[in-house]
Amino acid sequence: MIKVSHVSKSFSHGKNAVNDLSFEVQPGETLVLLGTSGCGKTTTLRMINRLLIPDTGDIFIGDKNINTETPETLRRSMGYVLQNTGLFPHYTVLENIAVVPQLLGWDKTRIHSRALAILEKLRLPPATYGDVYPQQLSGGQQQRVGLARALAADPPILLMDEPFGALDPLTRISVRKEFKLLDELNSKTIILVTHDVEEAFELGNRICIMNEGRIQQLGSATELLFNPANDFVRHFLDKQRLELELKSLRLRDIWPYLDSAGGSTGTALPPDTSCWDTLEHLTGNKAGSILDGQNKHLDGNILITAINAYKKTVSQYGHA
Numbered sequence: 001m002i003k004v005s006h007v008s009k010s011f012s013h014g015k016n017a018v019n020d021l022s023f024e025v026q027p028g029e030t031l032v033l034l035g036t037s038g039c040g041k042t043t044t045l046r047m048i049n050r051l052l053i054p055d056t057g058d059i060f061i062g063d064k065n066i067n068t069e070t071p072e073t074l075r076r077s078m079g080y081v082l083q084n085t086g087l088f089p090h091y092t093v094l095e096n097i098a099v100v101p102q103l104l105g106w107d108k109t110r111i112h113s114r115a116l117a118i119l120e121k122l123r124l125p126p127a128t129y130g131d132v133y134p135q136q137l138s139g140g141q142q143q144r145v146g147l148a149r150a151l152a153a154d155p156p157i158l159l160m161d162e163p164f165g166a167l168d169p170l171t172r173i174s175v176r177k178e179f180k181l182l183d184e185l186n187s188k189t190i191i192l193v194t195h196d197v198e199e200a201f202e203l204g205n206r207i208c209i210m211n212e213g214r215i216q217q218l219g220s221a222t223e224l225l226f227n228p229a230n231d232f233v234r235h236f237l238d239k240q241r242l243e244l245e246l247k248s249l250r251l252r253d254i255w256p257y258l259d260s261a262g263g264s265t266g267t268a269l270p271p272d273t274s275c276w277d278t279l280e281h282l283t284g285n286k287a288g289s290i291l292d293g294q295n296k297h298l299d300g301n302i303l304i305t306a307i308n309a310y311k312k313t314v315s316q317y318g319h320a
């Protein structure tokens with residue numbers, strides 16, 4: 001677990017870059033820090049890694065205050081992925097990946113086989129990419145090498161600062177998809193910084209929306225969408241609201257608002273299908289019924305009506 005407790009940090013010009021920040025990240029959870037430029041996301045990440053020291057407050061990894069460890073020991077438990085990848089230009093891909101395992105004193109054979117394995121996992125066949133230099137790779141490939149390097153020594157924690165920020169929108173979407181499917185990341189505790197709302201909702205188990213160094217709200221996608229803590233959070237999500245709502249709501253959420261159907265026609269959709277995917281499915285299939293012990297009849301209109309009924313109830317009772 002990572003615990004940030006009442007942490008503040010100001011730079012020379014006096015204004016707090018981070019102001020009384022507190023949050024916890026559970027083991028295996030992905031927490032996304034989301035906010036406009038300059039709201040303190042990177043500063044927060046750098047304090048967790050001890051690249052910066054907080055003015056006040058404490059940060060714990062497990063039950064250990066990070067002040068009690070040397071920065072080197074601390075950083076061995078953390079992979080750090082940067083927007084510009086931070087790869088060494090004069091090292092080959094394999095040499096870049098080997099950096100942390102070498103610092104940890106792994107023997108050569110172990111380092112080599114781990115580097116080959118992690119490259120394979122990230123769809124960069126070592127025979128083609130192992131001996132090339134970063135500038136010979138595309139942005140997406142460099143990003144994957146950056147991730148491979150951060151994962152090489154299998155650290156339990158991964159800190160990611162705008163990891164897909166330098167990529168064009170299409171590459172960004174495909175690299176993000178691959179990232180989500182990586183089994184290497186399943187058990188890791190991840191803090192990911194982004195200013196991309198869609199990315200935050202796609203990758204975060206919970207999302208922390210920040211503004212001017214302060215947390216505005218920390219919660220699940222549905223909490224932020226249907227129960228915003230203030231106007232800042234509400235307005236921050238307004239532009240993509242419909243898409244975010246459809247992607248965040250699952251069939252199981254709107255289940256009580258769907259009528260039961262007699263027979264079973266159409267394709268059965270699992271209850272954790274998002275309303276977005278369901279709409280896509282219905283566009284091609286016109287109508288369908290979903291199965292989960294009982295059948296529910298479904299078409300586009302019924303789906304939208306059920307979503308609206310869900311939203312009404314949520315705002316009525318104040319929870320999502």
Ligand SMILES: Nc1ncnc2c1ncn2[C@@H]1O[C@H](COP(=O)(O)OP(=O)(O)OP(=O)(O)O)[C@@H](O)[C@H]1O
Nearest residue numbers: 011012017035036037038039040041042043044195
């Ligand atoms: N080394 C530094 N010296 C002085 N001011 C700094 C330094 N690092 C950050 N700041 C200031 O602290 C504030 C927060 O910066 P930070 O980089 O944490 O924001 P951010 O949310 O990560 O922004 P971005 O999305 O643009 O990277 C900004 O006002 C920034 O100018």
